[in-house]
Amino acid sequence: MKGIPPATVQRLPIYLRCLREFEAPTISSERLAELARVNSAKVRKDLSFLGSYGTRGVGYDVDHLTHQVSRELGLTKDWAVCIVGMGNLGNALARYGGFGERGFDVLGLFDSDAGKVGRKVGNLRIEPLGAFAKAVKSRGFSIGVITTPASAAQESADRMVKAGITSILNFAPIVLSVPEEVDVRRVDLSTELQICSFYLSRSAGKRAS
Amino acid sequence: MKGIPPATVQRLPIYLRCLREFEAPTISSERLAELARVNSAKVRKDLSFLGSYGTRGVGYDVDHLTHQVSRELGLTKDWAVCIVGMGNLGNALARYGGFGERGFDVLGLFDSDAGKVGRKVGNLRIEPLGAFAKAVKSRGFSIGVITTPASAAQESADRMVKAGITSILNFAPIVLSVPEEVDVRRVDLSTELQICSFYLSRSAGKRAS
Numbered sequence: 001m002k003g004i005p006p007a008t009v010q011r012l013p014i015y016l017r018c019l020r021e022f023e024a025p026t027i028s029s030e031r032l033a034e035l036a037r038v039n040s041a042k043v044r045k046d047l048s049f050l051g052s053y054g055t056r057g058v059g060y061d062v063d064h065l066t067h068q069v070s071r072e073l074g075l076t077k078d079w080a081v082c083i084v085g086m087g088n089l090g091n092a093l094a095r096y097g098g099f100g101e102r103g104f105d106v107l108g109l110f111d112s113d114a115g116k117v118g119r120k121v122g123n124l125r126i127e128p129l130g131a132f133a134k135a136v137k138s139r140g141f142s143i144g145v146i147t148t149p150a151s152a153a154q155e156s157a158d159r160m161v162k163a164g165i166t167s168i169l170n171f172a173p174i175v176l177s178v179p180e181e182v183d184v185r186r187v188d189l190s191t192e193l194q195i196c197s198f199y200l201s202r203s204a205g206k207r208a209s
Numbered sequence: 210m211k212g213i214p215p216a217t218v219q220r221l222p223i224y225l226r227c228l229r230e231f232e233a234p235t236i237s238s239e240r241l242a243e244l245a246r247v248n249s250a251k252v253r254k255d256l257s258f259l260g261s262y263g264t265r266g267v268g269y270d271v272d273h274l275t276h277q278v279s280r281e282l283g284l285t286k287d288w289a290v291c292i293v294g295m296g297n298l299g300n301a302l303a304r305y306g307g308f309g310e311r312g313f314d315v316l317g318l319f320d321s322d323a324g325k326v327g328r329k330v331g332n333l334r335i336e337p338l339g340a341f342a343k344a345v346k347s348r349g350f351s352i353g354v355i356t357t358p359a360s361a362a363q364e365s366a367d368r369m370v371k372a373g374i375t376s377i378l379n380f381a382p383i384v385l386s387v388p389e390e391v392d393v394r395r396v397d398l399s400t401e402l403q404i405c406s407f408y409l410s411r412s413a414g415k416r417a418s
Contacts (some may be wrong), residue, residue: 005248006246006247007246012404013397016403022383039214073410077410081402087301088301095297096407098397099398099399102402104406137270167405171404173307183408185326188307190311191223193221193288193308193311193354195218195282196394197283198213198218198282199392200283200288200352201376
């Protein structure tokens with residue numbers, strides 16, 4: 001069991017995206033650092049946790065490194081994903097092209113609203129929450145995505161935990177209570193706006209001074 | 210001009226969220242580290258860039274630190290935000306409750322589809338792209354959010370740049386070309402799923418071994 005620090009794990013998807021978009025066969029740590037917006041010593045350290053050291057004067061082989069990062073992230077197998085809460089965000093995620101190609105198969109969409117049940121989104125139909133537990137068993141959902149309003153999020157999490165899901169991605173603006181063995185990741189859609197704001201205030205400051 | 214490293218900037222919104230959810234008057238770097246999932250030495254270092262050092266045995270004053278992080282992120286003033294591309298994701302973001310309370314006022318929604326123009330989303334009506342440049346002038350949008358399909362994203366970015374927007378948040382799965390002085394941040398909605406996958410493969414490995 002290699003101990004990869006959580007902060008490194010957070011950066012692996014960023015490296016992966018940069019590598020996938022990079023068009024030359026090799027990449028230097030400096031270039032990867034620039035694309036990923038971290039410093040190059042950190043890139044080298046992060047990649048060393050994966051056993052990747054690059055070649056002095058040449059850099060890293062892009063294909064090999066892409067494979068290594070993917071494998072480390074568990075992306076060489078596919079994961080079945082379900083989404084609970086089919087409002088705008090649930091619909092947007094269900095239709096989001098990027099999931100399938102990264103190994104995340106959205107295989108179930110659920111909502112408590114009888115008016116939404118049966119509606120088609122892409123290739124799937126929205127199912128009632130009553131069908132959730134059985135669907136987890138038959139379709140083996142590994143990751144549950146919560147896109148309900150805040151008021152329904154805890155109940156959705158309880159349902160997921162009860163059905164055996166151990167990894168939850170929560171878009172609802174609420175802190176969920178789950179047993180210790182369940183991994184909950186909270187996505188705050190305003191995070192990146194806050195980073196925009198940081199750089200904007202800096203450049204506004206520069207212009208003013 | 211203080212030089213706050215980009216990696217620290219990335220973590221500031223996470224600290225801010227943790228601080229806002231924390232209910233005691235003081236917080237130790239260890240506790241904040243645990244909530245933010247980074248190590249506590251890094252928390253102390255990050256906060257030292259803000260001139261915050263905490264008090265030994267007591268920790269940081271939560272209100273004061275919240276204010277410092279907010280100020281550093283430029284959140285003590287409001288920013289006007291516009292969204293181009295009113296599909297599911299655009300609608301989800303326009304209705305997302307978390308923006309307003311964090312100082313991001315969504316003041317304009319635009320789409321090229323005449324069928325969508327005029328439709329009401331929250332308190333706003335979707336406007337045609339032809340009205341964009343004038344709206345930037347009159348409403349002072351600082352941040353442009355792109356939620357169009359990939360095929361329309363570059364054109365949207367060009368329009369934003371031409372209208373004087375210098376900060377773009379891009380949700381479309383494409384790399385945008387913009388002049389150097391424009392800050393583009395790309396949001397990949399599958400990033401957090403990839404981190405879920407990392408921890409899932411680890412725990413699956415643990416169970417199997």
